[in-house]
Amino acid sequence: MVIHMLQLLEDTRKLSMFTAYNTNVDAIVYLKGEMIQKLIDEFGAEAVRRRIEEYPREIREPLDFVARLVHALKTGKPMAVPLVNEELQSWFDSHFNYDVERMGGQAGIIANLLANLGFRKVIIYTPHLAKRQAEMFVRKPNLFYPVVEDGKLVLRHPWEAYREGDPVKVNRIFEFRAGTAFKLGDERIVVPFSGRFIVSARFESIRIYTEEKLKPFLPEIGLMSDGAILSGYQGIKLRYSDGKDANHYLREAKKDILLLKREKDVKVHLEFASIQNRTLRKKVIYNLFPLVDSVGMDEAEIAYVLSALGYEKLAERIFTYNRIEDTVLGGKILIDEMNLELLQVHTIYYIMYIAHADNPLSEDELRESLELATTLAAARASLGEIRSQEDFRVGLSVPYNKRGEYVKLRFEEAKRRLRTKEYKLVIIPTRLVQNPVSTVGLGDTISAGAFTSYLAMLKRKEHPRG
Numbered sequence: 001m002v003i004h005m006l007q008l009l010e011d012t013r014k015l016s017m018f019t020a021y022n023t024n025v026d027a028i029v030y031l032k033g034e035m036i037q038k039l040i041d042e043f044g045a046e047a048v049r050r051r052i053e054e055y056p057r058e059i060r061e062p063l064d065f066v067a068r069l070v071h072a073l074k075t076g077k078p079m080a081v082p083l084v085n086e087e088l089q090s091w092f093d094s095h096f097n098y099d100v101e102r103m104g105g106q107a108g109i110i111a112n113l114l115a116n117l118g119f120r121k122v123i124i125y126t127p128h129l130a131k132r133q134a135e136m137f138v139r140k141p142n143l144f145y146p147v148v149e150d151g152k153l154v155l156r157h158p159w160e161a162y163r164e165g166d167p168v169k170v171n172r173i174f175e176f177r178a179g180t181a182f183k184l185g186d187e188r189i190v191v192p193f194s195g196r197f198i199v200s201a202r203f204e205s206i207r208i209y210t211e212e213k214l215k216p217f218l219p220e221i222g223l224m225s226d227g228a229i230l231s232g233y234q235g236i237k238l239r240y241s242d243g244k245d246a247n248h249y250l251r252e253a254k255k256d257i258l259l260l261k262r263e264k265d266v267k268v269h270l271e272f273a274s275i276q277n278r279t280l281r282k283k284v285i286y287n288l289f290p291l292v293d294s295v296g297m298d299e300a301e302i303a304y305v306l307s308a309l310g311y312e313k314l315a316e317r318i319f320t321y322n323r324i325e326d327t328v329l330g331g332k333i334l335i336d337e338m339n340l341e342l343l344q345v346h347t348i349y350y351i352m353y354i355a356h357a358d359n360p361l362s363e364d365e366l367r368e369s370l371e372l373a374t375t376l377a378a379a380r381a382s383l384g385e386i387r388s389q390e391d392f393r394v395g396l397s398v399p400y401n402k403r404g405e406y407v408k409l410r411f412e413e414a415k416r417r418l419r420t421k422e423y424k425l426v427i428i429p430t431r432l433v434q435n436p437v438s439t440v441g442l443g444d445t446i447s448a449g450a451f452t453s454y455l456a457m458l459k460r461k462e463h464p465r466g
Contacts, residue, residue, distance in 0.1 A: 012456040016121035022232025023108030024169035027098040045185035076193030082202040103136040106231035109441040115143040134162035167205040218259035231271035269294040289338040296447035325414035373449035384437035404429030
């Protein structure tokens with residue numbers, strides 16, 4: 001199996017990939033008790049307590065942040081709250097020294113991963129490329145950013161293509177550890193579980209689109225690419241102050257996909273992320289899913305999608321019980337209603353492919369693709385980042401999780417109970433690192449590994465050796 005996997009990785013590395021749209025800077029702070037105490041003292045325990053009761057759903061002023069942070073620390077649950085006031089950036093920068101700054105955003109994480117693995121060519125596009133963002137990209141000769149010069153498409157390294165004055169999306173991540181203690185007035189709080197509190201930037205200046213001058217060159221980019229991985233649509237707002245709305249940006253996103261596919265049928269994967277607003281979620285699903293070939297998501301996201309499609313009871317069952325049988329049923333509905341070629345669902349304990357029975361790859365080949373994906377993710381979790389193809393071997397030594405046999409059993413049970421003749425269904429347990437160096441980007445790593453190895457095996461079918 002190891003030789004098979006290494007050969008598949010070699011074949012996968014021969015691909016050229018296009019990835020867009022969302023990149024950001026992840027600025028990480030490792031919280032200590034005295035830092036939290038200082039924040040509470042600045043605003044007063046009573047004011048913080050009152051604001052916690054109001055439970056602000058967006059961060060518009062510093063007290064909103066402190067209240068939601070203290071609430072997250074009390075429960076020990078990971079949370080993400082949008083920062084909508086761009087002027088607050090300077091407040092955060094004056095109050096915190098960031099321990100780590102690194103690439104964030106699905107497209108940016110995937111571009112760096114594929115470049116480090118040594119793919120033939122990786123073209124990354126993000127509509128905003130300030131110098132601070134450009135410096136987050138790895139300095140590899142196979143990584144390119146498309147620019148238009150003298151009416152022609154030119155590929156430059158991202159660090160040579162940045163634009164002064166472009167906005168930067170900074171997500172601030174506050175990592176907390178179990179056992180951290182502080183006081184809220186007379187109440188002593190001890191953080192029960194380790195986790196993170198994310199302040200995600202949601203500013204009007206950051207938008208998901210392709211610049212007008214680059215748009216005509218998307219067919220040329222499609223010709224250069226074996227596949228495209230698109231993400232970041234969760235960053236679209238329903239309405240903007242300049243009169244544009246989600247419909248405008250989704251119409252443009254549809255045009256982009258059709259332009260990429262105009263000269264050849266380049267396979268497109270959409271990496272889905274949770275969209276809290278139901279209206280926007282529906283718009284993204286109905287506008288974009290029918291145009292792409294493959295979609296990747298986790299089990300919570302499949303429940304959100306099913307809910308938007310009107311399958312409320314099934315979505316509720318997935319949220320409540322998390323049964324493999326319900327996820328399989330939901331996946332079948334999704335690939336049928338959206339006419340997808342491939343659906344990939346990743347969870348902490350398993351990864352699954354659902355395809356129609358006429359998919360050119362066998363179930364064994366699909367399984368091999370998932371094996372490569374979980375091995376890549378295990379290597380990333382072990383090392384914090386994959387810096388070369390050699391790092392892949394680290395993942396091979398990581399064992400499958402302890403629920404692996406249980407997962408297989410439940411999956412076989414689900415196949416017996418549900419009509420599955422018209423589908424190819426494959427599931428594998430994940431390789432699980434007990435004490436990961438980092439968990440950021442593991443879902444993106446799985447999706448990128450799965451989709452690119454799927455493409456490599458399709459190419460094998462079209463051009464068999466010998």
